[in-house]
Amino acid sequence: MTMKLYAVSDGPPSLAVRMVFQTLNIPYELIDVDFIAGEHMTAEYAKMNPQKEIPVLDDAGFYLSESIAIMQYLCDKYAPNNPLYPRDPAKRAIVNHRLCFNMAFYYSAISAHCMAPIFFDYQRTDMSLKKVNNALNVLETYLREGGTKYAATDNVTIADFALITATICLEAINFDLSTYPLVIKWYERFKQENPDSWIIANAGMQEIAQFEKNPPDLSHMNHPFHPTRKAKVSTGV
Template identity: 30%
Template sequence: MATGRFVEVYLDLLSQPCRAVHILLACAKVPHRVRTVALRKGEHRTPEFTKLNPMQKVPVMVDNGFVLTESDAILKYLANRYDVPEHWYPRQPERRARVDEYTAWHHTNTRPHAAKVFFLEVLAPRMSGSPVDEDRLSRALSDLSTTLDLLQSMFLRRQPFLCGDDITVADLLAVCELMQPLGGGRDVLRDRPQLQRWRSRVQSAVGESFDAAHAVVYALRDRSKAKL
């Protein structure tokens, strides 16, 4: 990489995919600058940001004029473009295919199901001023439980990480989603020791960047506990 060159990333760490990008950048030591886009303040709807990403979503990456959206694409681009340790997105075809297999599955399983629990338990009551819709939450938790069963039986099996013996971008995407309900005081892995051990391995593998990325989630959790 050329001296003095930085990747610019537009993030809000309340967003699960943004946290995954943030962690990879920190772990891989890719020189970067973070531009905070506060979703709660509507900064993703400003004319300036809409010009950058007409979909009005984060994360967004700008690398030497090349603009890229979608966390999955950004993570894989960074792994391909920069001197990132190969385990994040392996070059060997079968190992890479396992990562692609999970990330394809992720967007219709782990991501929507964990996010819906957080939405129903935290965001919807704040936006509407109404109590939690317990029926909808119960259904969302059931859907998430099915996803967690599959994470254990299909992806983890007897291996330490979702796609093999080493941490990959798949683990970052998954763990950031499954940490999100903690913002409402709910640890969705509480009764799942296999997944708890996986989360601990991910946290150990990425070090301080895990807690740095999830500070906003911990703050929400502490506020929710204070209300009880």
């Protein structure tokens, strides 16, 4: 039975998971979740993921949410010896660290500054900008001190997928990265050396850029993220 991935076309976590499917050449059915219509807030969706976040994997009735867990699962089940998720304990530990760093520190700051003002009732502030710059400074440090071509090792790993798809949000709003030369070098290298993965990321980035120029209309009162409500800023979309 072909796996199903419930995803959004511009959501960084969804894009990262799609990169794993593409890189490992795993067949799957991509099911687009209409975030604007609130399809992920339905009772039916909640049966798959009580958190009501995106993406969700359906592997023959085995439901798994959280993009990191999905990427790890796909690698462990379908490509256990692939360097995309190395088996060496030390290397895997660094990959896992970068994934945690992205979820809790890097994308969380970027999401609040870039995505929340588009999809939620939030504003970009000096504090949100400070948090993004702090996150970029830390990534710059990891890239410098790690001395590797990519975020965790000398080859692309699932950590890069997560971090790259977070960084596209900055490009989408024309964020100035010029003071982070190693971040730029890593980001541009990914684009050049991983063209198939970049096609996925770039398509999502272009959508975010369009939403930045023309925010979606969430004024209908039945929408769970009506602008008059303070909604949770989630890293799961």
